[in-house]
Amino acid sequence: MNICYVHTADFAEHKGSSIHVKELIRHLSRLHHIVLLVNRWDGSTLEGVHVVEMNCFKLWRVVWRALFSVLYVTRILISENIDLFYAKSPLEGCVTTLLGKLFGIPSIYEVNGLIAEEYKMKGEGTIHVFISSLLEDIAVNHAEHLICVTQWIKENLLLRGVPESKLTVVENGADADVFTFIENAKKILNLDPEKHYVGYIGTLKAWQGLDYMLSAVPLVQEKVPETVVLIVGEGELMEWLLQSIREKGLQNVVVTGEVEHEMVPLYISACDVCLVLKKPLSSGYSPLKLYEYMACERPVVASRVEGFECLEEEKAGILVDQEDPVEVADAVVTLLKDEELREDMGKRGREFVLKSHTWEKVAQDVSEAALALNQKLKAN
Missing domain, CATH: 3.40.50.2000 (Glycogen Phosphorylase B;)
Incomplete structure (x- = not known):
């Protein structure tokens, strides 16, 4: 045809x-x-x-x-x-x-x-x-x-x-051949291997819920001080994002801007936990980033909205009320403090992508x- x-x-x-x-x-x-x-x-x-x-x-x-x-x-x-x-x-x-x-x-x-x-x-x-x-x-x-x-x-x-x-x-x-876990990603990117990295890799748009993430950052760092938030991407909210980080006085938040698409799996692999705190849409979501995170064997903390149910069903992440910074922070901290849980969720996530997405x-x-x-x- x-x-x-x-x-x-x-x-x-x-x-x-x-x-x-x-x-x-x-x-x-x-x-x-x-x-x-x-x-x-x-x-x-x-x-x-x-x-x-x-x-x-x-x-x-x-x-x-x-x-x-x-x-x-x-x-x-x-x-x-x-x-x-x-x-x-x-x-x-x-x-x-x-x-x-x-x-x-x-x-x-x-x-x-x-x-x-x-x-x-x-x-x-x-x-x-x-x-x-x-x-x-x-x-x-x-x-x-x-x-x-x-x-x-x-x-x-x-x-x-x-x-x-x-x-x-x-x-x-997701392209499971490209999006796969990369060993020593932190070292390759010259990131501190002693730090925990919580990441968002994607476009900076209104429905991505970046404000929810920023509200949870201090609560996470209070319980896990060695946490660094890594934001990789470009978009219409870049100016707002940088201004919000300054106004809130947030520390250890790194904004890289856009990177080459070939580098994205490397940045995802460098994160101990990945975030998808999207705002609700009546149409639901079938998000590329979620499947790319999962393909890279990263545990995910995501909004409890239509389209993300697979995280709980596959035990590949934690769903939260994105508008509750305490709940978001608690989920991130739970994962940061349990390496075995992170690895288990990561493997389950990749298996799900290979099977269905x-x-x-x-x-x-x-x-x-x-x-x-x-x-x-x-x-x-």
């Missing part, structure tokens, strides 16, 4: 959504021929993938992305025999579903969250939220099939009247959904 995957992002920025796409494409290309439409590519080679770059103008970027997407998708249709469109953002989902109707090509739209809720949490303007929600509605209603990354997204869409036959849940994954499995599930849709349409 020839699949045109449209994700008009700048892959050189290494954002979580781009990593998701790249990993899925890398494994999906072993099963199908992929034409990948992006804004700018990072220069890497993916076997079996034809990458098409748009390089659209930065000024009024959303407008240009829409126009360039229509133009470049049309050009791809002229030069390639496309069997299926695949998209994962409202704008691209709208473009592919509408062009798909025009040219008689089915489309799959991947729903990663409820856009209005996420954008309001980010503080986006009313007009931006309205337009994005409108585009999302068009994509959801007109795509032939929807991939939901959480069960809670599926349930929300069912309440909106989307037929269950149109929905497939495929959660995110590799990108190979994600690609296989997406491929099965695509083939089933193709057969269904042919039968009709």
